[in-house]
Amino acid sequence: MPDKNKIDSWISSRKKRLDSLNAEELYPQILNGDKQALSSAITLIESQSSENHVEARSLIEKCISINRKSWRIGITGVPGVGKSTFIEAFGKIVLESGHKLAVLAIDPSSNVSGGSILGDKTRMDWLSKQDNAFIRPTATGGNLGGVARNSRDALLLCEAAGYDVIFVETVGVGQSETMVHDMVDYFLLLMLAGAGDELQGMKRGIMELADTLLITKADSGNEKKSEMARREYANAVHLFPPKSSQWVTNVIATSSVSGLGLKEAWKNVENYFNQIMLNGYYEANRLSQNSKFLKSNLSGLVLSEIENNSKLKQYIQKLEMDIKEGHISITSAVEKLYKAYKDSIK
Amino acid sequence: MPDKNKIDSWISSRKKRLDSLNAEELYPQILNGDKQALSSAITLIESQSSENHVEARSLIEKCISINRKSWRIGITGVPGVGKSTFIEAFGKIVLESGHKLAVLAIDPSSNVSGGSILGDKTRMDWLSKQDNAFIRPTATGGNLGGVARNSRDALLLCEAAGYDVIFVETVGVGQSETMVHDMVDYFLLLMLAGAGDELQGMKRGIMELADTLLITKADSGNEKKSEMARREYANAVHLFPPKSSQWVTNVIATSSVSGLGLKEAWKNVENYFNQIMLNGYYEANRLSQNSKFLKSNLSGLVLSEIENNSKLKQYIQKLEMDIKEGHISITSAVEKLYKAYKDSIK
Numbered sequence: 001m002p003d004k005n006k007i008d009s010w011i012s013s014r015k016k017r018l019d020s021l022n023a024e025e026l027y028p029q030i031l032n033g034d035k036q037a038l039s040s041a042i043t044l045i046e047s048q049s050s051e052n053h054v055e056a057r058s059l060i061e062k063c064i065s066i067n068r069k070s071w072r073i074g075i076t077g078v079p080g081v082g083k084s085t086f087i088e089a090f091g092k093i094v095l096e097s098g099h100k101l102a103v104l105a106i107d108p109s110s111n112v113s114g115g116s117i118l119g120d121k122t123r124m125d126w127l128s129k130q131d132n133a134f135i136r137p138t139a140t141g142g143n144l145g146g147v148a149r150n151s152r153d154a155l156l157l158c159e160a161a162g163y164d165v166i167f168v169e170t171v172g173v174g175q176s177e178t179m180v181h182d183m184v185d186y187f188l189l190l191m192l193a194g195a196g197d198e199l200q201g202m203k204r205g206i207m208e209l210a211d212t213l214l215i216t217k218a219d220s221g222n223e224k225k226s227e228m229a230r231r232e233y234a235n236a237v238h239l240f241p242p243k244s245s246q247w248v249t250n251v252i253a254t255s256s257v258s259g260l261g262l263k264e265a266w267k268n269v270e271n272y273f274n275q276i277m278l279n280g281y282y283e284a285n286r287l288s289q290n291s292k293f294l295k296s297n298l299s300g301l302v303l304s305e306i307e308n309n310s311k312l313k314q315y316i317q318k319l320e321m322d323i324k325e326g327h328i329s330i331t332s333a334v335e336k337l338y339k340a341y342k343d344s345i346k
Numbered sequence: 347m348p349d350k351n352k353i354d355s356w357i358s359s360r361k362k363r364l365d366s367l368n369a370e371e372l373y374p375q376i377l378n379g380d381k382q383a384l385s386s387a388i389t390l391i392e393s394q395s396s397e398n399h400v401e402a403r404s405l406i407e408k409c410i411s412i413n414r415k416s417w418r419i420g421i422t423g424v425p426g427v428g429k430s431t432f433i434e435a436f437g438k439i440v441l442e443s444g445h446k447l448a449v450l451a452i453d454p455s456s457n458v459s460g461g462s463i464l465g466d467k468t469r470m471d472w473l474s475k476q477d478n479a480f481i482r483p484t485a486t487g488g489n490l491g492g493v494a495r496n497s498r499d500a501l502l503l504c505e506a507a508g509y510d511v512i513f514v515e516t517v518g519v520g521q522s523e524t525m526v527h528d529m530v531d532y533f534l535l536l537m538l539a540g541a542g543d544e545l546q547g548m549k550r551g552i553m554e555l556a557d558t559l560l561i562t563k564a565d566s567g568n569e570k571k572s573e574m575a576r577r578e579y580a581n582a583v584h585l586f587p588p589k590s591s592q593w594v595t596n597v598i599a600t601s602s603v604s605g606l607g608l609k610e611a612w613k614n615v616e617n618y619f620n621q622i623m624l625n626g627y628y629e630a631n632r633l634s635q636n637s638k639f640l641k642s643n644l645s646g647l648v649l650s651e652i653e654n655n656s657k658l659k660q661y662i663q664k665l666e667m668d669i670k671e672g673h674i675s676i677t678s679a680v681e682k683l684y685k686a687y688k689d690s691i692k
Contacts, residue, residue: 060675067672152676283670290669290676294662297680298652298687299645306644316640323636324629326413329406330498330636334643341644342691 018047023059030063030161033100035134038161042136045153060153063160069282070159071273074180075169076206077190082216082256084123086190087167089256091127093266094165102163103127104154105137106147106170106180134163148179152293155183181209182289185282186272190214193222193229193253208240212250212268219255226253245281247272306341315340367398369405376409376507379446381480384507388482391499406499409506415628416505417619420526421515422552423536428562428602429515430469432536435602437473439612440511448509449473450500451483452493452516452526480509494525498639501529527555528635531628532618536560539568539575539599554586558596558614565601572599591627593618652687661686
């Protein structure tokens with residue numbers, strides 16, 4: 001049985017710690033690359049309390065003025081594909097190339113339970129001990145919109161702290177992958193050789209989002225199968241529609257144990273960023289991502305305004321009853337609600 | 347090479363056919379259960395032309411007043427799981443129990459290409475020839491919001507036409523499954539025995555949405571493996587969080603070839619609906635689905651109003667540049683845009 005007093009004291013000390021966080025103090029520390037401050041700042045933006053929100057907002061406004069351009073790299077793959085060991089081995093190459101690397105792990109709570117399937121930092125033991133690496137799981141509350149907002153803010157904080165390569169890691173669950181794809185410049189899909197046709201069928205939507213497919217675990221007698229899978233996928237990706245980045249999706253077989261393909265994979269990332277910096281896609285894509293995010297946040301704001309307006313809330317209940325009784329269609333109800341909303345802000 | 351004249355004449359004859367569709371004529375035919383009229387009506391609601399929209403709206407308003415309560419059943423599973431043969435065999439039992447069955451197949455275009463992975467009606471050869479069955483693939487335009495709207499309208503039309511059991515079939519791609527779950531009363535997930543752990547890991551979010559897991563293809567020497575999988579899943583589902591329907595997810599092994607488990611599966615559906623009709627979940631769930639749908643449609647409407655307002659559109663472009671230059675955060679931009687939007691409708 002957990003000791004209630006202990007828990008209470010932990011909660012109150014955590015609250016004190018959060019209360020003491022403020023933008024004025026954190027900002028210069030983050031610019032200096034202080035990992036503890038960066039970590040506290042991410043805790044601050046994830047906090048649900050409204051006081052912390054004010055501080056978090058102020059901190060973000062300061063940090064965006066830095067406007068450092070990092071390489072944002074999304075990494076996804078089903079559980080068991082070997083994401084952690086890949087990130088550990090791949091991260092080493094990134095550091096050796098002289099970069100500072102941040103790894104944000106997004107925990108895709110399942111739709112119903114909000115359960116977590118990520119482990120902790122110790123999954124990347126070596127990387128977590130390096131001066132130039134920062135690893136952070138992002139806590140989620142089940143609300144994908146909130147996760148997207150927090151993760152994007154965490155990206156900005158890491159950039160302000162001087163991390164020029166950022167991995168955003170997520171697990172193979174449809175919606176979180178699309179969300180991560182919408183906040184990165186480059187999207188890496190890890191796959192296992194021979195995981196079955198059903199799997200591949202299901203992954204097609206995600207495969208089309210990927211800039212590179214990486215076959216993992218091409219070792220321990222798996223080499224031939226992986227090479228066959230690589231060829232097969234390389235043929236398949238040619239059938240995909242062309243990307244606006246003009247990048248042609250490619251396939252690389254790797255082993256996090258033997259190191260096979262890892263340097264090639266990093267060279268590939270460098271080529272990708274060289275190409276999209278030159279052809280304007282890097283800027284254009286960020287603009288379009290921001291635009292999409294701006295709009296989805298705006299509709300979120302409208303909805304929360306409506307839900308906080310008691311008159312409109314009552315009206316929604318009336319409309320819902322009318323729909324239930326078959327008096328009006330949802331489309332008509334939407335129009336009526338929109339009219340009432342417009343009247344409310346006049 | 348397709349003959350251009352032929353295509354033109356096909357397009358113009360299709361346009362004429364659509365133009366001639368009107369709510370006044372279609373409505374009584376639908377109430378009479380005329381399948382041709384029902385089919386035309388669904389084509390009408392799927393049409394993108396604004397004239398057709400007016401007729402479609404008028405038809406829906408008429409049909410909802412009928413307010414017939416059907417059993418809406420979502421059916422999903424990865425390609426290869428045997429959905430079509432299952433629906434053929436299961437549908438037969440539904441018809442034999444004296445029901446009228448409509449099958450709406452939702453075609454989940456992939457995120458990027460809008461490609462289709464559904465075949466045509468001939469997948470359900472026997473069913474499509476039965477008087478009391480109606481089978482219809484729903485065309486999609488890649489926009490999930492539009493698909494959801496069309497599918498919900500198609501459900502209402504089928505209900506007005508007297509179909510009291512409706513299958514909404516979709517393929518195992520994350521977002522379309524959640525969308526279908528949000529429009530049905532009961533959610534059936536088809537699974538293969540031994541399709542690998544990776545697959546199961548990826549499906550967990552979807553598994554938690556399911557009311558019943560059906561193991562398919564428990565035949566041709568697969569019986570033992572299927573029974574083992576059934577037990578394994580039956581243990582796993584007990585760890586899932588309880589549902590607000592108070593229904594406990596169960597697992598049934600079936601064969602569309604031998605008929606194993608199919609009657610049991612239909613009995614199970616009857617038990618489910620008896621339970622949720624009694625405990626109020628049926629009504630409560632429909633209310634909450636409508637509420638969610640109402641709100642998401644409202645935000646869609648707000649966004650399209652903003653995009654059709656040239657002043658606001660310009661302002662968005664300015665904000666996007668400010669974000670790009672690091673002058674403001676997206677959160678500030680959202681607030682500014684919301685203010686401008688409110689000013690615009692004053």
